[in-house]
Amino acid sequence: MPSSFRGLPPIVWTIFAGTIINRLGYLVTPFLVFFLASRGVTGADTSYVLGALGAGNLLGPAVGGILADRIGRRPTMLIGLIGAASAQGALFLAPGVWTMAAAALLISAAGSTVSPAAFALLADAVDSDRRQRAYALFGWGVNIGTAVAGVLGGYLAAVGYWLLFAVDAGSMLLFALVVAVRLREPKHTPTTEAATDGIGYGVVLRDRLALLLLPLFGVQLFVYSLTEVALPLAVHDSGLSPAVYGAMAAVNAVLVVALQPFATAWLARLPQLAVQSAGSALIALGVALTGLADGIAGYTLSVVVWSLGEVAVAGIAAGVIANLAPAHARGRYQGAFSWTWGVARFAALTLGVATYTTLGPATLWWTALLAGTTTAAATLALTTRVTRRTTHTLAA
CATH class of the missing domain: 1.20.1250.20 (MFS general substrate transporter like domains)
Structure with a gap:
């Protein structure tokens, strides 16, 4: 191990x-x-x-x-x-x-x-x-x-x-x-903050840094979710059989299962948000490459690229959100993050498919590339604030 x-x-x-x-x-x-x-x-x-x-x-x-x-x-x-x-x-x-x-x-x-x-x-x-x-x-x-x-x-x-x-x-x-x-x-030891924060999501909504990060992570998750939604549409429209999509899913599964433990060990020495940003940009690039693929080799290349991005970002976003959360509100912070993930997948199923079918595949691929790289850069720009906040939380 x-x-x-x-x-x-x-x-x-x-x-x-x-x-x-x-x-x-x-x-x-x-x-x-x-x-x-x-x-x-x-x-x-x-x-x-x-x-x-x-x-x-x-x-x-x-x-x-x-x-x-x-x-x-x-x-x-x-x-x-x-x-x-x-x-x-x-x-x-x-x-x-x-x-x-x-x-x-x-x-x-x-x-x-x-x-x-x-x-x-x-x-x-x-x-x-x-x-x-x-x-x-x-x-x-x-x-x-x-x-x-x-x-x-x-x-x-x-x-x-x-x-x-x-x-x-x-x-x-x-x-x-x-x-x-x-x-x-x-x-858990009851605290004054736990009493004053109540049981709702006000504690998250009052956290300005969390409110900046969650939408950025949400857009990145939306781009990633297109691999489950738009990729099969693209494979179908290329005249390829469902078996090809199954093979692409197998390529992703093999890469992630084989590489993730070693990638986590190697990348753990690097700043988390830098790795998150690089991995998210790689996912966006891989998704966008789907638009250039017209055969099995092209689709395989795109899957390999976004799979490497998936391996890189594993666990980082959830870990960052957990480090921002006070101990008494960790469930709600993770609830907000999981809800963001749910919104991203729902948007991919609705907005992603609608864009593909009405505005055309090229619009979706370019949008994914732009959204993924822009939010990756914005996430990287928050490194100092996240570091200052988490350091202060740990010291407290």
Whole structure:
């Protein structure tokens, strides 16, 4: 194991292992369109269910951040995992489009409450110097589980869609068992700030530096999310088969799983925001190169470029936000960050696709390049303020 992950406490490794288990069951969402078609749901009705799934990712993080600070990290994770597992069964058994949409909303809302609580728990468990590495390990677990799930899902779907739901729900319940048995709620000493800040997001909204960083990270996440949304459209419009997109996804998975631990160890010696800015610019360049690709070689090059950027930025944004947060509000800061991530993905699904189909692919690729590089430069410009703030927080 690379040195970057050595010395992390057992709680971090427990969350890492549980995350792999959970993501191994990430099967329903990638195959949801195919499942809906098997139930006779097509066209506009499909968009209602997918829209509800996206909307849940906006609701869940906000609720999860508040619950993590209010009732605790561990109970919030259990509520999210058990709730999402129950919703999987509800979706499979739903008799109509609107009940399917309601179940899809619950799946994503409950499932996305877990990340703010898990991220806050990681921040509680390690000091500021190791948080980026802890978050990078968490992200590595996501990628390992997702890569295996991509292969497993195709096989199970061919046997029967009920298996997708059973494995997805089962993996969530197994992670919940890990949380219940292996994790312990950290003890927090009540403070004056905790009493005066209340339980809402006012503590984040009053933080000017966080309000500068979150939109910048949001735009960068939007550009990255185009790899899941616009890339398959581009591959399709090039006359290539869906298997080519599957191969591109495999290239990304292999690169990230193989390189991330070593990249984290090597890049840990460099200033975090400098690495974040460089990686975000690399992602933007890779996404923009999609517009120049017209064959397998071109698409492979673009995937390699943005995958290297993805490897570079792993865990940095979440770590920076965690270092800005007072101890009593870590859940809400991570809730705000997770909500930003949800908004970015929702915008990619809506604005990104609309730009591609109405204004043309070139407009989307140039916009991605400009947005990614501009926000990378703006993030780098905040280095001094972030360093001064985090140094002061640690000294206090």
